[in-house]
Amino acid sequence: MYRDDFVRRMQSPGGDRRTGRSMHLDIPLLLILAALCLSGLFVLYSASGQSLYLVKRQAVFMLFGFIAMITVAQFPVRFWERWAILFYLIGLFSLVAVIFFGVGAKGAQRWLDLGVTRFQPSELMKVVVPMTISAFLGKRYIPPSLQHIFVSLVLILLPVLLIVNQPDLGTAILVFASGFFVLFLAGLRKRYLVSAFLLAMAAIPSLWVFVMRDYQKQRVLTLLSPEDDKLGAGWNIIQSTTAIGSGGLTGKGWMQGTQSQLNFLPESHTDFIIAVLAEEFGLIGVLYLCALYFIFVGRCMLIALNSQSQFGRLIAGSLSLTFFIYIFVNMSMVSGILPVVGVPLPLISYGGTSIVALFLGFGILMAISTEPKRIRMEL
């Protein structure tokens, strides 16, 4: 009896969360998630030009996401640690398959057609790569040795290069970042960090010359001076900043945003959806969303901090950081402080695979959060 009570108290530091815990669900995370999803659907309805069809599809994706999240959360953390390498291999295989069987749009081949639906293996790698690196480093000494760093980098770069090749620079950078965050959180020595930084700086020119496509270069140039090409590449940035700025403090009202409703805003229901929100709900809407995101990321980081295993810490930490980077990159590019890269706004932008991939990550976070407390003393 005493022991049961003790365990229960240790398992529920913040009070009685028996229900959530028994279903392996983190209630605060779930609530914020629900709030984000509903807000997302609300904005999407307006951003898609009142397309109930798209909203329904998005809702179905979210439902799938919730199911996937809950399913993933039921597996013990150790399961994911053990099988990470298998998912990694499957992911890598899918990326190779995309080269041969992939379908695409706008000159990029990113999707695999599964008959029922199309899915984007690169999105999955955003979860699988940090999971694999976490599993690998979780069992090793920290800070990671040079040898382990090297192995980790190889594991990261294999899928990243495949994704760059699609080409999908935005996703590739995010996948790379999600893997690199694991290395960083694992305690990568400062000298390696500094040399990595210097290496990255040195690599930018060659990246510019050899890796980046013309349209990608154009996006960077456009960022620097959007007015040079008002109707071409600069159009997106000019129209999105106009949408945001014209929203003011309180916005023009739901479905009243002229920039988005009259199609001045490109990609208004996908990558640029934040501009619709900013135009129609003003700074108040933006701050509301930022607050939700901030609480969400904070909760994720808390889960990481409280994790029982090194694997759990690393993967949870990396996933929260990646999630933040999503938000940061998207909001920055739409408001014109970063070049336009194809990064959707998590949970708000329309897009199936991205949502499902996100929810898979949240599932792992929930598994970690509801992991039974190991009592060191017992060992």
Next chain:
Amino acid sequence: MIHDAAFSDPARERRIFAGRLFLTALVITVMAVVVVFRYVDLQINRHQNFATHSDNNRLHVRPAAPSRGLIYDRNGELLADNRPTYNLTIVRERSKSLDELLATISDLIEISDEDINRFTKRLKRRKPYEQTPLKFNLTEQERGVLAVNGFRLDGAEITARLTRFYPNRELFAHVIGYVGRINERESQSIDSIAYSGTDSIGKIGIEKYYEEQLLGKVGSEHVETNARGRVMRILESVGPAPGDSLTMFLDSRLQKVAYDAFEDERGALVAIDVKTGGILSIVSAPSYDPNLFVSGISQKNYSQLINSPDRPMFDRAIRGQYPPGSTIKPLFGLIGLHNNTITMDYTINDPGYFFMEGIERPWRDHNSKRGGHGRGVDLAEAIIESCDVYFYKMSVKTGIDLLSSYSELFGLGNITGIDLPGERPGIMPSRDWKQGAKQEAWFNGDTINVSIGQGFMLATPLQLAVMSARIASRGKMVTPQLVHSINGVSKVSEVTTTDLEINSEYWDYVHKAMRDVVHSTKGTAKGISRGLDYEIAGKTGTAQVISIGAEEEYDSSKIDKSKWDHALFVAFAPVDDPQIAIGLIVENGEHGSSAAAPIARQVIDAYMKSRPEKDSLLLASDSATQQGGR
């Protein structure tokens, strides 16, 4: 546990991780703050700029074309109308297959390759939701065929547009003029806002002179467009105001009589209402169909008009300057009487020629057989029989200064001020004029030439009509006017004029002499007096086109018709209470009596017949008021 775990130090792992996570939390907080500040900057600090930019993005002002003012004659008959023309247009995005649609249409109505070519060219410049014209000016039959087959012509539409139409075609071409597409030169001088909904402008005639009144006021629609320029909704609209309608003094029945009277001859006629100065009829023959110009004249038609030896585009009535010939004789006689250089009793001897001191060459009398008009020719006889020698003599006695300055009071040598663009002033020669134009001093010989309306003297048919009207009205400063009222409101003449003070005895004398030109057995225009139940006063004139030597005889059978003399006639009627005054010329018509006077008779006859309806103008302006909103 796994092999490494045996050596792992969970507390250290946790400590390092916590340190890294804390660092990360700091960094991402800073990053979040940066992004939030960016949004604050855009949405609060720069909100005003972006709000303006956003409005400029979506709000556009679209002009709504006003309908051009209508032009009526004095009886309310339309001289210039706006008629819907029907064009076949295609909206690309609404047709399933453009090629199929074009094929179907070509089966139904005639579509030329030129139409197709122009259509494909235009299509490239238009947006898919915009109408692209395929064929203009559909006939009623074509419209019918297309309407019946409308169900299989998705994407094709018949659109109506108001276009200027001149129902009387060539009858009023010179006076009413026409509208045409605004050309590049015009587009630089016009108010681009006022014309934003209009693509045509008055080119000549009344259409040009009253352009401002006829144009109307452009309306505007504030529309919201999407990024592709498609109109999403109309936010605010101000309807266009139609142009003012004009009621002319012109009488289209009289105009038709006058135009038809010229038959194949070239010439011009102006008929003035003596009481008001209103132009009853103004004809320049031959004429052309002004409708050709409205939507752009074809090169073929244009060069045909331009190259015609008859010069149909030339407005002879106000721009044709001819020697007035003997038609000025009554005026000069009047001037002589008024200035006492001659008297009503003054007579001369006319041997058929006139010698001036110091000049060897004689001036011939053109209007008599050899031997002249004989003895005792007074002013009346000189007018009735058109005796040149009398006027040679009286002009030397009177002098060019008096002749010139008084003639100007009768409308010669200056523009008359008619409400038409491009009027020519003619020439009333004077010492100053000769000094300026020829850098030569005036000779008495010049005066003698002027005395029979030859030499340097030139007048337009309009000026002759004005002169005739001022004589008819006994010195009232009759000023020619075309427009009677604008939107039913009578035009008030701004010029206040002082009438001429001439002894009524002299008026009676000259009127009687002019009456006798037509009604006495010796009159040069006695040919038109047959069957007259009222009296016409007139004066014939002949203007030399080539000079004939003093001893040569003018023989029309020996020279080309284009060198024949011009025939002129001035007239007014009825003599006891003059109503209508006329000036006219028949180019190369030879004699005023045979070629010109009969035309005047026809016009005056028609005028006298329709006199009971003289009050029609009042009715016409009423109807114009009612139709002004059309």
